[in-house]
Amino acid sequence: MGVNSERCPICDYLMESCQCTFGGSAHPDRSVMKRVVKDHLYLLSEAQLWHVIKLENFWRTSSSDDEYKKCYDLLKQRVAEHPAVIMSENAVLAAVDDNRPFVLEHRRFGIVGNAYTAGPDFFNWFRGWYINHGDDKYGKDWRCWDKEPTDSQREAAKWES
Numbered sequence: 001m002g003v004n005s006e007r008c009p010i011c012d013y014l015m016e017s018c019q020c021t022f023g024g025s026a027h028p029d030r031s032v033m034k035r036v037v038k039d040h041l042y043l044l045s046e047a048q049l050w051h052v053i054k055l056e057n058f059w060r061t062s063s064s065d066d067e068y069k070k071c072y073d074l075l076k077q078r079v080a081e082h083p084a085v086i087m088s089e090n091a092v093l094a095a096v097d098d099n100r101p102f103v104l105e106h107r108r109f110g111i112v113g114n115a116y117t118a119g120p121d122f123f124n125w126f127r128g129w130y131i132n133h134g135d136d137k138y139g140k141d142w143r144c145w146d147k148e149p150t151d152s153q154r155e156a157a158k159w160e161s
């Protein structure tokens with residue numbers, strides 16, 4: 001089943017016509033369904049998971065609750081401390097399909113592409129780059145990270161020979 005034929009688990013529309021980013025009284029209140037989906041993410045397909053993540057990013061759920069705020073700051077700090085990880089080539093290609101950010105490193109040129117800082121144009125640029133570098137071997141000539149690696153992380157990760 002392709003991504004485009006799957007439905008949003010919250011509004012049940014096809015993902016491309018998902019109604020969840022529209023507000024106002026004309027739209028049904030889906031707050032309970034939203035909570036149920038978030039509490040049962042294990043029920044979702046991978047495409048639905050990424051769809052909900054995009055919605056989350058759009059909604060930027062916030063709360064005036066003090067403990068909630070503290071935990072949110074703690075979570076951001078933990079994520080920031082989490083070391084960057086080298087992705088598999090298949091994971092990179094899947095990320096390109098879904099416009100999910102990653103960082104491209106070339107063995108000779110260092111970090112040459114960063115979706116976190118380059119924005120949406122990065123993915124089109126990467127597709128062109130990938131076609132032109134078909135002879136280069138993943139892991140040997142280039143590789144991708146799930147976020148910007150530190151210099152020491154790059155040095156510690158050995159290239160294939």
Ligand SMILES: [Zn+2]
Nearest residue numbers: 008011018020
């Ligand atoms: Zn929806």
